[in-house]
Amino acid sequence: MSDELLHIEGLNVAFETASGSFEAVKKLNLTLKRGEILAIVGESGSGKSVSMKALGRLLGPNSRVTAAEVRYSATDQTVDLLKCSEQELRALRSSSLAYVFQEPMSALHPLITCGEQVAEAIQAHRDLSKKEVRKEVEQLFAEMKLPEPTSVYDAYPHELSGGQRQRIMIALALCNDPDLLIADEPTTALDTVLQRTVIELLTESCRKRSTGLILISHDIDLVKDHSDSCLVMYRGDMMEYGPTRDVVSTPKNPYTKALIKCRPNYRNRDFVLPTVDRLLIQEGETLKELDYEQKTLPPRELSEQSVCTIKDLELSYPGKRNHKALKGLNFDIQQGETLGIVGESGSGKSTLAKVVIRLLHADKGAIEFQFGWEGLKRKEYASKVQMIFQDPFSSLNPNLTVGETITEVLKVHNICAKGKRKEYVAELLEEVGLNASDAEKYPHEFSGGQRQRISIARALAVEPAMIICDESVAALDVSVQAQVLNLLKKIQRDRDLSYLFITHDLHVVSYISDRILVLKEGEIVELSKTETIMEAPESEYSKTLFAGVIEE
Amino acid sequence: MGKLLRKVAYNVFILFSVATVVFFLFSFSFPSPEDILATDRTDQKTIDAIRTELKLDQPLHIQYFSFLHDLSPVSWYSEERTQETNALVLLGGSQKNLVLKFPYLRRSFQSGQPTSTLLFRAFKTTMFLALIAMVLASIAGIFFGIIMALKRGTLIDQFLLGLSTLGISVPSFFSAILLSWLFGYVLSDLTGLDVVGSLYDVDPETGKYIRWRNAILPAIALGVRPLSIISQLTRNSMLDSMKQEYITTARSKGLSEFRIVVFHALRSALNPVITSISGWFASLLAGAFFVEYIFSWKGIGSLSIQALETSDLPVIMGSVLFIATVFIVVNALVDYIYTLLDPRVKGL
Numbered sequence: 001m002s003d004e005l006l007h008i009e010g011l012n013v014a015f016e017t018a019s020g021s022f023e024a025v026k027k028l029n030l031t032l033k034r035g036e037i038l039a040i041v042g043e044s045g046s047g048k049s050v051s052m053k054a055l056g057r058l059l060g061p062n063s064r065v066t067a068a069e070v071r072y073s074a075t076d077q078t079v080d081l082l083k084c085s086e087q088e089l090r091a092l093r094s095s096s097l098a099y100v101f102q103e104p105m106s107a108l109h110p111l112i113t114c115g116e117q118v119a120e121a122i123q124a125h126r127d128l129s130k131k132e133v134r135k136e137v138e139q140l141f142a143e144m145k146l147p148e149p150t151s152v153y154d155a156y157p158h159e160l161s162g163g164q165r166q167r168i169m170i171a172l173a174l175c176n177d178p179d180l181l182i183a184d185e186p187t188t189a190l191d192t193v194l195q196r197t198v199i200e201l202l203t204e205s206c207r208k209r210s211t212g213l214i215l216i217s218h219d220i221d222l223v224k225d226h227s228d229s230c231l232v233m234y235r236g237d238m239m240e241y242g243p244t245r246d247v248v249s250t251p252k253n254p255y256t257k258a259l260i261k262c263r264p265n266y267r268n269r270d271f272v273l274p275t276v277d278r279l280l281i282q283e284g285e286t287l288k289e290l291d292y293e294q295k296t297l298p299p300r301e302l303s304e305q306s307v308c309t310i311k312d313l314e315l316s317y318p319g320k321r322n323h324k325a326l327k328g329l330n331f332d333i334q335q336g337e338t339l340g341i342v343g344e345s346g347s348g349k350s351t352l353a354k355v356v357i358r359l360l361h362a363d364k365g366a367i368e369f370q371f372g373w374e375g376l377k378r379k380e381y382a383s384k385v386q387m388i389f390q391d392p393f394s395s396l397n398p399n400l401t402v403g404e405t406i407t408e409v410l411k412v413h414n415i416c417a418k419g420k421r422k423e424y425v426a427e428l429l430e431e432v433g434l435n436a437s438d439a440e441k442y443p444h445e446f447s448g449g450q451r452q453r454i455s456i457a458r459a460l461a462v463e464p465a466m467i468i469c470d471e472s473v474a475a476l477d478v479s480v481q482a483q484v485l486n487l488l489k490k491i492q493r494d495r496d497l498s499y500l501f502i503t504h505d506l507h508v509v510s511y512i513s514d515r516i517l518v519l520k521e522g523e524i525v526e527l528s529k530t531e532t533i534m535e536a537p538e539s540e541y542s543k544t545l546f547a548g549v550i551e552e
Numbered sequence: 553m554g555k556l557l558r559k560v561a562y563n564v565f566i567l568f569s570v571a572t573v574v575f576f577l578f579s580f581s582f583p584s585p586e587d588i589l590a591t592d593r594t595d596q597k598t599i600d601a602i603r604t605e606l607k608l609d610q611p612l613h614i615q616y617f618s619f620l621h622d623l624s625p626v627s628w629y630s631e632e633r634t635q636e637t638n639a640l641v642l643l644g645g646s647q648k649n650l651v652l653k654f655p656y657l658r659r660s661f662q663s664g665q666p667t668s669t670l671l672f673r674a675f676k677t678t679m680f681l682a683l684i685a686m687v688l689a690s691i692a693g694i695f696f697g698i699i700m701a702l703k704r705g706t707l708i709d710q711f712l713l714g715l716s717t718l719g720i721s722v723p724s725f726f727s728a729i730l731l732s733w734l735f736g737y738v739l740s741d742l743t744g745l746d747v748v749g750s751l752y753d754v755d756p757e758t759g760k761y762i763r764w765r766n767a768i769l770p771a772i773a774l775g776v777r778p779l780s781i782i783s784q785l786t787r788n789s790m791l792d793s794m795k796q797e798y799i800t801t802a803r804s805k806g807l808s809e810f811r812i813v814v815f816h817a818l819r820s821a822l823n824p825v826i827t828s829i830s831g832w833f834a835s836l837l838a839g840a841f842f843v844e845y846i847f848s849w850k851g852i853g854s855l856s857i858q859a860l861e862t863s864d865l866p867v868i869m870g871s872v873l874f875i876a877t878v879f880i881v882v883n884a885l886v887d888y889i890y891t892l893l894d895p896r897v898k899g900l
Contacts (some may be wrong), residue, residue: 058800093806106797111819111894121805156895172805 005180005212006032006055010068013047013054013236017062025051026236034179035210037203039227039244041220041259043477047236048216049184055081056097056182057089072097074179095125098173100202102185104165108157114168115141115153118175125176140171144201162345163194170202180212187222191345191504193545199226218478220259221507224248232256234287254280254289261292262482264511266534266549270297273486273511276479300493302514305370306332307466307498308356313365315355325351327522328365333466335370338492338499340513340530342506342545348522349502353468356500357387383413386459390471392451396443402429402454403439409461428457431494433487449480453487460491466498473508485512506549510534518542559887563880568620570876574869575619579612622656623873629653657873658866660859667870670855675837675874678844678851682836684771689779690829696779697786697825698818704791712783719780725842728773732846735769745769770847774840778832785828789821796820826889834882838875 013025025047032038042048054065070081074096079088101107109117119133141149144167157165166186173181183202187195203226206213217223230244232255240253251257258279272295280287313329325348333339343349354360356367358381368374373384389395396405406425410416416424426436432453443451452472459467473481492499503509509516516533518525526539537543603609607618621627628648629639639653657667700709735743745765794817802816844853852871859867890897
């Protein structure tokens with residue numbers, strides 16, 4: 001048995017679309033040893049997941065996959081994955097080549113119990129009695145640290161939490177002891193704390209079995225400690241490939257360098273974030289590095305005046321009287337500051353946002369604003385406090401042009417004389433870095449980052465005093481994220497805005513926030529200045545939460 | 553349990569509303585019952601008797617309450633009436649008993665038989681036809697739907713899609729006439745089928761028996777539209793579920809294509825199909841007026857048409873109430889089926 005598990009040479013993937021052929025992956029080469037952990041890093045559209053799905057021939061019929069060779073050495077045979085018959089491949093799937101997908105909620109069948117879904121994969125490859133299969137699945141669930149494996153076996157995916165669902169997916173992938181596991185963004189849908197535990201579980205399980213692992217991720221920080229080698233992709237091209245340590249510490253490729261530089265973090269919080277397009281330029285086939293001068297953000301004077309004071313806020317959801325989502329919160333938001341709110345899923349951060357924007361009513365407590373805004377009616381209130389949502393795709397009405405979307409807000413709030421609205425919309429669009437002519441376009445004509453800019457423009461239209469950003473940059477690629485973060489910082493300075501910035505990304509929160517509020521199970525664990533929480537956190541919980549965020 | 557009670561109360565309220573609307577609609581818009589009932593030979597005494605029975609000599613609201621009293625399963629009955637209707641006495645009184653009884657739908661003006669007897673007799677034959685039609689339509693529809701989804705874009709898909717669109721657009725009275733003429737008349741030597749015919753036939757020696765083959769043509773005529781709609785729904789729903797990520801997961805598990813299609817894709821594609829099947833089933837149970845009429849099938853449809861022609865008020869009102877009940881019962885059943893099929897739908 002050779003040491004080599006997978007050898008790919010010249011892998012190309014193209015998609016036939018209505019507007020012609022589109023090359024998603026170009027000339028990808030890689031070699032994976034048995035038990036090796038390879039990280040493939042890239043932004044969306046880089047071809048990282050497409051290339052790996054192509055290996056298992058899991059792409060749709062409109063794809064065209066070619067390669068000089070895809071040599072795959074399973075335990076007992078060596079085959080070319082692209083040339084072997086469908087039957088041979090089916091025998092390899094799960095038993096030797098297994099997958100974990102990004103979003104376990106959609107990757108697991110909603111109508112079949114978790115246990116059965118794993119059992120099915122075992123039964124497809126091994127001849128075992130029902131009882132034996134059940135026993136094996138329950139053992140596997142126990143290994144994945146799922147509580148009460150027996151009851152989890154009979155649970156449906158929607159009855160479990162996100163982290164538990166992903167553990168089921170990993171159990172499913174490992175159930176036939178595969179030689180290679182391909183994990184496609186396995187932790188992206190999870191919150192920070194879970195992300196770490198799940199990725200550790202995944203890598204440990206693979207190491208224990210000496211299963212090869214290909215870890216696909218957009219986040220180079222996440223994979224750097226867990227992989228042996230690293231491959232960086234950009235727009236379908238392989239940028240850099242080598243031992244992870246070398247790639248991360250001494251990147252050679254301009255794109256890799258840019259990718260690392262544009263990550264927001266605590267260290268570069270006083271600077272404008274560089275973006276990928278400022279750092280490199282495409283010249284023919286090759287990428288060239290551009291000189292980039294780091295721009296320091298001008299210092300801000302924070303007034304001590306508070307915009308919003310939250311007193312003894314309590315809330316429980318109907319039907320769950322015993323479980324309080326918010327347990328008596330007390331804090332204030334100051335004029336012109338960014339208050340970051342972090343916490344695991346279920347900690348109450350989004351509930352808090354909904355209460356502040358009055359989508360939910362608190363059972364107890366008060367939200368007091370300067371100038372007595374809390375007494376305002378819903379509509380007037382909305383002109384003071386605005387929200388930018390997470391998903392720029394679903395938060396814009398696809399049937400309205402950008403201009404119509406923003407004008408609607410102006411109409412509702414009766415802002416700006418009728419004749420001047422067009423001009424005002426153009427100003428807003430330019431402020432967020434779009435063109436005045438974009439007002440005529442529909443949301444689908446824009447990229448994710450541009451759409452988020454539109455959402456920001458819409459929020460700014462009423463000239464609010466405070467904006468709630470609920471995971472507003474979480475759905476964006478690293479380089480786009482940098483652009484939007486820069487924009488948010490610039491607008492804040494120009495307009496003296498206060499942000500309530502909710503996120504589970506600790507790097508982002510440490511970059512943008514002046515103060516950070518740590519929530520856990522509806523209670524404030526800590527509320528301190530960013531410097532304090534990063535360098536000398538007061539509580540144990542924030543210590544573990546922020547461990548590893550600062551060392552760069 | 554609370555949910556179940558709420559649901560029952562809700563449905564009772566719907567029935568009550570239907571009864572109210574039906575009562576007032578027919579009280580105002582139809583010729584008065586005495587005009588219909590009384591012929592030249594009817595003497596004043598008979599007319600008076602009818603008036604008393606229907607309480608026509610009383611003001612409208614008394615008539616209405618009497619109508620509801622007849623409908624309600626719980627009523628105050630005199631001893632005599634209790635005996636007569638075989639009602640179950642819940643609480644005996646000195647003059648009147650509180651009884652539990654089957655809703656009284658009054659008697660047909662035409663035949664003098666109780667409306668409920670007529671309705672049940674007709675319902676049995678309609679039920680028979682509707683069941684055959686829906687079983688055929690569901691099985692064939694789901695089958696063709698899967699084929700179309702799997703062969704998407706091919707000639708087979710195009711052909712079946714065109715055919716089903718035709719099936720949806722052809723009105724049932726037209727396809728009924730066409731089928732009846734073609735297979736019952738032109739090709740009747742080959743098929744051995746008749747142009748018209750009812751479920752029961754009478755043999756001089758053995759008496760009444762069921763003639764299965766008389767159900768074939770009307771069942772097909774009834775089933776064509778549901779079949780076409782079910783197959784298109786299945787197709788779209790399957791195409792949607794085949795796109796889901798859990799299908800990729802199923803494929804990555806190394807399952808056979810058959811298992812993926814049937815156990816994974818079809819399973820989650822079935823919900824909208826079931827909604828459609830139940831809707832069609834309820835409306836077929838309510839009586840397929842045209843088809844029953846054309847094949848002179850003696851079901852709810854023909855009964856209602858006949859009643860309308862002769863202004864047989866109790867039968868008309870009875871049919872409307874009966875059909876409303878059928879819809880409510882079928883919908884309740886389907887809600888229950890959903891909870892069995894989809895664990896995400898909370899049970900009662």
